[in-house]
Every structure is written in C-alpha cells, then in structure tokens.
Amino acid sequence: MNKEKIQxxxxxxxxxxxxxxxxxxxxxxxxxxIVILLMGEDPIQVYKMMFGLAIGNRDGWGNVLFRATPxxxxxxxxxxxxxxxxxxxxGEGQVYVGAFLAAYVGFTFTNFPAIILIPLTxxxxxIGGAFWATIPGVLKAKKGIHExxxxxxxxxxxxxFTFYLALVYKAPxxxxxxxxxxxxxxxxxxxxxxxxxxxxxxxxxxxxxxxxPAHNPLNVSFxxxxxxxxxxxxxxxxxxxxxxxxxxxYNQTASExxxxxxxxxxxxxxxxxxxxAGLVGTNELMGYKFRWRQDLFTNLGFNGxxxxxxxxxxxxxxxxxxxxxxxxxxxxxxxxxxxxxxxxRELIMVIQAVIVILxxxxxxxxxxxxxxxxxx
Amino acid sequence: xxxxxxxxxxxxxxxxxxxxxxxxxxxxxxxxKSGVVNIGLEGIMLTSAxxxxxxxxxxxxxxxxxxIAAIVGTLLGLIHAIVTVTFKANQIVxxxxxxxxxxxxxxxLSWLWFHETQIMALxxxxxxxxxxxxxxxxxxxxRSLIVIFAHHSPMVYITLIIIIISxxxxxxTPFGLRLRSVGEYPQAADTLGIxxxxxxxxxxxISGGLAGLAGSFLSIEQAHFFVKEMSGGRGFxxxxxxxxxxxxxxxxxGAALLFGVGEAxxxxxxGIFTIPVxxxxxxxxxxxxxxxxxxxxxxxxxxxxxxxxxxxxx
Numbered sequence: 304m305n306k307e308k309i310q311x312x313x314x315x316x317x318x319x320x321x322x323x324x325x326x327x328x329x330x331x332x333x334x335x336x337i338v339i340l341l342m343g344e345d346p347i348q349v350y351k352m353m354f355g356l357a358i359g360n361r362d363g364w365g366n367v368l369f370r371a372t373p374x375x376x377x378x379x380x381x382x383x384x385x386x387x388x389x390x391x392x393x394g395e396g397q398v399y400v401g402a403f404l405a406a407y408v409g410f411t412f413t414n415f416p417a418i419i420l421i422p423l424t425x426x427x428x429x430i431g432g433a434f435w436a437t438i439p440g441v442l443k444a445k446k447g448i449h450e451x452x453x454x455x456x457x458x459x460x461x462x463x464f465t466f467y468l469a470l471v472y473k474a475p476x477x478x479x480x481x482x483x484x485x486x487x488x489x490x491x492x493x494x495x496x497x498x499x500x501x502x503x504x505x506x507x508x509x510x511x512x513x514x515x516p517a518h519n520p521l522n523v524s525f526x527x528x529x530x531x532x533x534x535x536x537x538x539x540x541x542x543x544x545x546x547x548x549x550x551x552x553y554n555q556t557a558s559e560x561x562x563x564x565x566x567x568x569x570x571x572x573x574x575x576x577x578x579x580a581g582l583v584g585t586n587e588l589m590g591y592k593f594r595w596r597q598d599l600f601t602n603l604g605f606n607g608x609x610x611x612x613x614x615x616x617x618x619x620x621x622x623x624x625x626x627x628x629x630x631x632x633x634x635x636x637x638x639x640x641x642x643x644x645x646x647x648r649e650l651i652m653v654i655q656a657v658i659v660i661l662x663x664x665x666x667x668x669x670x671x672x673x674x675x676x677x678x679x
Numbered sequence: 680x681x682x683x684x685x686x687x688x689x690x691x692x693x694x695x696x697x698x699x700x701x702x703x704x705x706x707x708x709x710x711x712k713s714g715v716v717n718i719g720l721e722g723i724m725l726t727s728a729x730x731x732x733x734x735x736x737x738x739x740x741x742x743x744x745x746x747i748a749a750i751v752g753t754l755l756g757l758i759h760a761i762v763t764v765t766f767k768a769n770q771i772v773x774x775x776x777x778x779x780x781x782x783x784x785x786x787x788l789s790w791l792w793f794h795e796t797q798i799m800a801l802x803x804x805x806x807x808x809x810x811x812x813x814x815x816x817x818x819x820x821x822r823s824l825i826v827i828f829a830h831h832s833p834m835v836y837i838t839l840i841i842i843i844i845s846x847x848x849x850x851x852t853p854f855g856l857r858l859r860s861v862g863e864y865p866q867a868a869d870t871l872g873i874x875x876x877x878x879x880x881x882x883x884x885i886s887g888g889l890a891g892l893a894g895s896f897l898s899i900e901q902a903h904f905f906v907k908e909m910s911g912g913r914g915f916x917x918x919x920x921x922x923x924x925x926x927x928x929x930x931x932x933g934a935a936l937l938f939g940v941g942e943a944x945x946x947x948x949x950g951i952f953t954i955p956v957x958x959x960x961x962x963x964x965x966x967x968x969x970x971x972x973x974x975x976x977x978x979x980x981x982x983x984x985x986x987x988x989x990x991x992x993x
Contacts, residue, residue, distance in 0.1 A: 659775070660762055
C-alpha cells in the first residue's frame with residue numbers, strides 16, 4: 304500500500320518536475336507583463352508582436368535559431384560542468400578567447416584549402432575555450448579554490464587580454480578611413496579568409512530547392528551545435544568518462560572511495576565545458592561577422608547559465624531552452640524597433656532573470672508538495 | 680619616480696578605491712558567517728549605483744539617493760534570502776540571477792527614465808574634515824596627514840564606523856555569537872533555540888544593505904555618474920577580499936586595502952610606463968587570483984556556508 308503510494312508520488316513528481324520550466328516561463332511572462340503595464344503599454348499586444356514576429360515565418364525562425372546557436376554552446380558548457388558539480392561562470396571569457404583564436408587561425412593561414420582550414424578553425428575555437436577553462440579547473444582540483452570566483456576573474460582578464468590582442472592584430476584601415484584620417488572606433492581584426500567561413504543554411508537549402516531568405520544569418524554552426532548536444536549526451540550517459548564525471552558531481556567522497564580520480568575528472572570536465580563555450584566562435588566568427596570584434600559577444604556566458612538551468616542540465620533541454628531564449632531575444636529586438644525604442648530590449652534580460660529565479664523556486668515548491676503527499 | 684607614486688594623493692586615492700570593496704566585502708562577511716553565499720553582491724552594487732543616481736536626481740538630495748540605494752540593496756538581499764533561505768534554492772544560481780537581473784534592469788530603467796545609458800548625478804556629497812592647506816602654509820607632515828586622512832567624503836568616515844560596528848557586532852555580542860553558530864552548525868544552534876531562518880534573513884538583508892552603500896559610493900562619489908556595468912567585477916573582488924580576510928571584518932578591510940593599493944598603483948603606472956592599458960586593467964583581477972591561490976589552506980569558510988538549512992522532522 305505504502306509502496307504503491309510512493310511510486311504514484313514518484314510518477315506525479317517526475318511529470319510535474321518536467322513542467323516546472325513551463326510554470327516558470329509563464330510566471331516570468333506574467334511579471335514581464337506587469338512591467339509592460341507599468342510602462343503604459345498593452346502586454347498582450349507586445350507579446351503578440353514579440354512571438355508573432357519571431358516565429359511567424361521562415362526568416363523569423365532562421366534568426367531565432369541563429370540567436371539560439373551560441374546559447375546552445377554556452378548552455379551545454381554550463382550543464383556539462385554542472386554534471387561534475389562545477390559551476391562554470393566563465394563562459395564569457397572562454398567565448399572571447401576561443402573566438403579570438405579562431406579569428407587568428409582564420410586570417411593567418413590564408414593559403415590553406417577549406418577542407419583543412421574549416422576543421423582547424425573550429426578546433427582553434429574549442430581549444431581556446433578549453434585552455435581558458437583549464438586554469439580554473441586546475442586551481443579547483445589542486446588547490447580547492449572555488450571555481451566561481453576564479454572563472455569570473457578569468458572573464459575580466461579575457462576581456463582585457465583579447466582587447467589588447469585585437470589592437471595588436473588590428474585590421475589595416477580601409478581606403479575611405481585613410482582618406483578621412485579616422486581610426487577604428489571599436490578595435491577589430493581583419494576578416495577571416497573565404498576558406499575558413501561556414502556556409503549559410505540558406506545557400507544549402509537553395510541547392511535542394513527550398514525557399515529560404517538568402518540574407519538570413521543562420522549558418523552551419525547551428526548543425527554543429529546540435530551535434531555537440533548529441534555528443535554531450537553520449538559522453539555523459541554512454542561512456543565511462545561521463546559516468547565518472549557524473550559520479551564526482553553526485554558525491555565526491557563516495558567517488559573517491561570507489562577509486563575515481565577526482566582532480567582528473569574536475570580538470571577534464573572544465574576542459575570539455577570550456578571547449579563547448581569556445582565553439583561559440585563558429586557561429587559568430589566563422590558564420591556571421593567573419594572578424595573578431597569586442598562587442599560581438601554580450602552576456603552569452605551568463606545567459607548560458609539561465610539556459611542550462613531552464614533545460615534542467617540535460618543537453619536536449621538545453622537546446623529547447625536556447626531556442627526559447629532565441630525567440631525572446633529576437634522578438635525583443637524586433638519589438639524594440641517596432642515600438643521605436645519604447646520597449647527597451649533589456650526587458651528580455653529582466654524576464655530571463657525572473658525565469659531563473661522562478662525555476663529554482665518552483666522546483667522547491669514542488670518538492671515540498673511531493674513530500675507532503677508522501678507524508679500523508 | 681617613487682616620489683611621484685608614493686605621495687599623499689596616492690594614499691588618499693587608495694582609501695577611496697578601498698571603500699566600496701570594503702563595504703561589499705563586509706556584506707559578504709555577514710552573509711557567509713550566517714551560511715549564505717552571496718555572489719549577487721556584484722548585481723546589488725550595480726543596481727544600487729543606479730538607484731543612488733536616480734534617487735539623487737529625483738529627490739534632488741544626495742543623501743536621499745544614498746538612502747534609496749541602501750534600501751534597494753536591502754530589497755535585493757531580501758529576494759536572495761527568500762530564494763535561498765526559505766526556498767533553499769542553490770545560492771550560486773540565485774546570485775547569478777540577481778546579477779543578470781541587475782544588468783537588465785539598470786539599462787532598462789536608464790532608458791525608460793532618462794533616455795540614455797549614462798546618467799549624471801545632479802548633486803554630490805560634501806567634503807568633511809579640514810581643507811587642504813597650500814604648500815608652505817602648513818608643515819609637509821600636517822599637510823600629508825590632512826590629504827590622506829582628514830579630507831574626504833562623509834561616506835569614508837561612515838565606512839570606518841561600519842567597520843568597527845561590524846567587528847563588535849560579529850565578535851563581541853550575543854547576536855554575533857548566534858550569527859556565527861548558525862553559519863557553523865545550524866542544527867546545534869536550532870537546538871539551543873536560535874531561529875536559524877530569521878538569523879539568516881537578517882544577515883542577508885545586512886549584506887544587501889552594505890552592498891547597496893558600496894554601489895552608491897561607486898556612482899555618487901567615485902564617478903559622479905551612472906553608466907551600465909559600472910560595477911565591473913568589484914562585487915567579486917570584494918568576495919575575494921572576504922576570503923583572503925578569512926571571513927573577518929578587519930581581515931576583509933586589510934585585503935580590500937591591498938586591492939586598493941593594486942588598483943591605485945595600476946592607475947599611476949599607466950602614466951609612467953608605456954604598458955598597454957589593457958594589461959593595467961587586468962591587475963586587480965590577477966591580484967585577486969594570486970591572493971586566492973596564496974590564501975587557500977590558511978583560510979576556512981564557515982562550515983555551513985552554502986548549505987541550506989533543513990530542519991529535521993520527526
């Protein structure tokens with residue numbers, strides 16, 4: 304009798320647990336609409352505009368997936384580290400370093416054919432991110448220093464360091480700039496060569512006669528992100544490395560008694576996590592702007608934390624959460640334009656923060672409800 | 680060259696740079712002593728920096744601005760307390776959410792209320808203490824002492840008082856004993872009739888209020904304006920100072936002073952050597968990492984820090 308009740312409770316719990324993100328999203332949209340009401344606008348109209356414009360047509364979807372791509376990478380990075388019990392808040396810095404290294408490879412090895420250069424540039428992206436994450440990983444594993452503070456410090460150092468490198472490898476002034484005698488406003492590097500660029504989805508789709516707007520920025524990097532999500536799933540649940548990483552995350556002491564090398568797994572988890580964050584370079588750099596610019600990446604690392612949380616630290620959840628954030632971000636930007644700046648796009652950041660808080664709170668509420676049901 | 684760095688003005692600027700780090704660091708001490716990690720200090724500082732300027736401009740009174748900043752800081756502390764103490768959610772996640780919220784809401788409200796992202800403060804704090812005498816009027820020693828210690832904004836002296844009160848409160852009063860016991864061994868504290876939940880609430884609220892004051896100092900006193908992301912990682916450096924200061928108020932002040940010297944030195948060196956400014960900007964963060972690497976092993980966090988308190992039933 305009792306056993307039956309617990310099992311029923313477990314089923315109920317597992318269903319409700321899966322929908323907590325949805326409860327949180329609805330809650331955040333309600334709080335967002337209060338903010339919009341306070342601004343004297345009609346929330347229904349704003350949301351209708353936001354979602355209608357973002358997912359109403361193929362161009363909208365392309366833009367949404369384009370914006371979701373970097374969030375899939377940083378979300379996977381956070382989720383992967385979290386499975387090892389680590390909080391990688393350094394996604395931001397890992398993105399900077401990874402993307403810069405990719406840019407460096409892209410504008411340096413100009414003679415390489417695409418078949419070599421594209422994998423090389425992708426690898427550079429991942430290696431740069433992995434390198435930047437390994438430092439806090441080693442400090443955590445060998446010295447026990449909390450990775451949260453170190454990764455945050457590494458973010459600031461990465462921003463300054465790459466800014467400096469951008470000045471060193473600054474693109475030569477264009478003819479027009481030389482005539483006018485002006486400098487680059489925001490330092491940026493030269494463009495990466497044609498052979499290092501990822502093709503756009505539009506050009507691929509046109510070959511198989513599917514209509515897709517040619518100006519749409521969605522590129523092959525999205526496919527790389529999906530492959531990365533499958534790889535993360537495979538590593539975590541189908542390999543012994545993933546088993547060890549999850550064991551360390553679940554209970555360090557028990558894992559140690561089971562003969563698992565804790566510090567090796569911590570360092571490896573941080574490396575893989577950093578490599579995933581670094582891969583953002585494939586989207587922003589190899590698929591979109593083709594050059595490194597300081598203002599190319601804003602808050603991707605931090606939004607990755609929200610995405611991972613909303614996706615319950617599961618790779619497929621991360622993909623869905625990233626797409627939702629893509630919709631919010633693209634819809635928010637369009638609303639900002641269509642209302643002539645009346646609704647600032649930062650509204651979206653506020654909604655994202657509220658989603659994070661509501662996810663963690665609703666998890667706890669549901670746990671309590673379940674406990675009470677079990678106690679009865 | 681040494682003369683041009685180690686002059687009285689240098690030490691005065693060290694003190695000014697140290698104030699926000701100290702206030703936020705003390706906030707960290709209160710919070711962590713009670714067992715709650717507060718990495719939202721950064722976001723609280725940022726939001727309060729905005730609240731201080733907005734409050735000053737709306738009320739046309741800088742003291743009201745600072746009060747509003749402290750209240751906003753306390754309210755954000757309340758949110759952190761509700762999420763982490765009542766709902767026992769992950770303290771890091773809650774802190775990250777506060778930081779995310781701060782980045783969004785400050786720019787959002789800047790646009791909404793002032794239609795720009797950089798807002799000037801319309802009023803500023805007076806200077807308390809002696810006026811700086813001209814060279815020749817007073818002996819060099821007296822002049823130096825006035826420059827370093829006796830010619831500052833009231834916030835500097837208020838911070839000094841807060842440091843002393845914090846030390847006494849934490850180590851010399853029954854309140855402090857309860858606070859520390861809640862952070863070290865909440866089960867035992869609970870058995871002795873100490874209300875773990877309310878102690879943690881009070882500590883996190885104090886933490887938010889202090890971070891709020893720190894934020895107001897950044898915008899009102901250091902910069903005289905608010906600009907987006909102006910806290911620039913100082914909340915995290917304050918946490919590093921707290922760890923290096925072994926979770927004590929006096930130690931935290933000492934570590935914050937170290938960072939103050941580092942940052943002030945970095946600014947001065949910029950004018951002397953041709954070091955790229957980007958490397959100078961890294962100094963405080965590199966210093967924080969080195970300090971943490973050096974501090975570990977000698978410092979221990981309160982035992983229950985980061986662990987939600989679960990009252991055992993039955």
